[in-house]
Amino acid sequence: MPNPSLLILAGDGIGPEVMAEVKRIIDWFGDKRDLTFDVSEDLVGGCAYDAHGVPLADATMAKAQEVDAVLLGAVGGPQYDNLDFSLKPERGLLRLRKEMDLFANLRPAQCFDALADFSSLKKDVVAGLDIMIVRELTSGVYFGEPRGIHTEDNMRVGINTQRYTEAEIERVARAAFDLARKRSNKVCSMEKANVMESGILWRDVVIEVHQADYADVELSHMYADNGAMQLVRAPKQFDVILTDNLFGDILSDCAAMLTGSLGMLPSASLGLPMANGRPKAMYEPVHGSAPDIAGQGKANPIACILSFAMALRYSFDEGAEADRLEAAIEKVLADGARTGDLMGPDGGTPLSTTQMGDVIIAALNASL
Numbered sequence: 001m002p003n004p005s006l007l008i009l010a011g012d013g014i015g016p017e018v019m020a021e022v023k024r025i026i027d028w029f030g031d032k033r034d035l036t037f038d039v040s041e042d043l044v045g046g047c048a049y050d051a052h053g054v055p056l057a058d059a060t061m062a063k064a065q066e067v068d069a070v071l072l073g074a075v076g077g078p079q080y081d082n083l084d085f086s087l088k089p090e091r092g093l094l095r096l097r098k099e100m101d102l103f104a105n106l107r108p109a110q111c112f113d114a115l116a117d118f119s120s121l122k123k124d125v126v127a128g129l130d131i132m133i134v135r136e137l138t139s140g141v142y143f144g145e146p147r148g149i150h151t152e153d154n155m156r157v158g159i160n161t162q163r164y165t166e167a168e169i170e171r172v173a174r175a176a177f178d179l180a181r182k183r184s185n186k187v188c189s190m191e192k193a194n195v196m197e198s199g200i201l202w203r204d205v206v207i208e209v210h211q212a213d214y215a216d217v218e219l220s221h222m223y224a225d226n227g228a229m230q231l232v233r234a235p236k237q238f239d240v241i242l243t244d245n246l247f248g249d250i251l252s253d254c255a256a257m258l259t260g261s262l263g264m265l266p267s268a269s270l271g272l273p274m275a276n277g278r279p280k281a282m283y284e285p286v287h288g289s290a291p292d293i294a295g296q297g298k299a300n301p302i303a304c305i306l307s308f309a310m311a312l313r314y315s316f317d318e319g320a321e322a323d324r325l326e327a328a329i330e331k332v333l334a335d336g337a338r339t340g341d342l343m344g345p346d347g348g349t350p351l352s353t354t355q356m357g358d359v360i361i362a363a364l365n366a367s368l
């Protein structure tokens, strides 16, 4: 069997800084766990624009289509703010998602006990929280036609269209049910079937898929507005939340903040299985390029490292090694390791990005 292949696109700002720590961890798994990846690297975002005049070169896109998984850092920066819309760094990211057809966006919200005080909610509401939001990523109101701004009766009218086909709902529902089976076997589907026809179809199709192939998974339904309330009232009632692009955008940001810092949040975007059975996949931290701290060694690498843990679990079926990596992170946090974003005003001296990588690798060594 050839080694699994990874394409690293570190990107801009703190992207290369946090990715440097991921690369050390990839090397660790090669050295210590006999889990060797064929790693290649390329450019995306502003750095790709600087080199090639576009935020993602065609050759890079072609490589992304061939590898088993893409690991992305972050893109963007103030120096690119005035570029034409089509050349902005974020367009590179969107092109990857669109051309790889990454329709299922997985956003975990997991509260490490050591950081429960960081949440804006009471500690007992969030301690031990472990939920996963599965957001449909390539359809819905952000893509539906007609769209635009036009004038009617001397007044401007803005239009966007919420549109879902049965097939689009079915494939993301299957992704959520499959995932639930690897977790606590519960899916809560959120839409607004009370006021939207697309919501009625969403609920119908989810029920059909469930009855046909996933009757063993516990399924419930909730209107998305109630879902938002429940997420801040009693988030631990959920395991997997399945929802559309628009509601998922909002609910996943809401859930993210339950856990404290942006520097802790990973994500995965998955598509259909490739010939080798692995899904098309891209893994990336939720945060951006953080220009305010870029180049200073202050960035928290944990979101990017947890994204690699998701790759181990969802692309490479290495759940036990993903558990090992997550446990190492939990251990260093419990021991008090903190980058600046995880410290209160009277917190003392924070660890640098590299020092956080050092202690995580030490915890991995201790796990052997």
Ligand code: NAD
Pocket (backbone or CB within 6 Å): 014, 018, 073, 074, 075, 076, 077, 078, 090, 093, 262, 263, 264, 284, 285, 286, 287, 288, 289, 290, 291, 292, 293, 298, 299, 300, 301, 303, 341
């Ligand atoms: P951001 O996520 O880059 O930063 C928001 C705040 O969180 C900043 O104060 C930053 O210092 C802090 N932060 C973020 N990640 C951190 C980490 N790992 N460790 C410590 N602190 C961290 O969002 P922004 O400031 O709105 O955007 C900055 C740039 O990033 C913009 O160009 C934006 O378009 C781009 N962006 C890219 C992505 C992506 O690549 N997926 C996502 C969001 C924003």
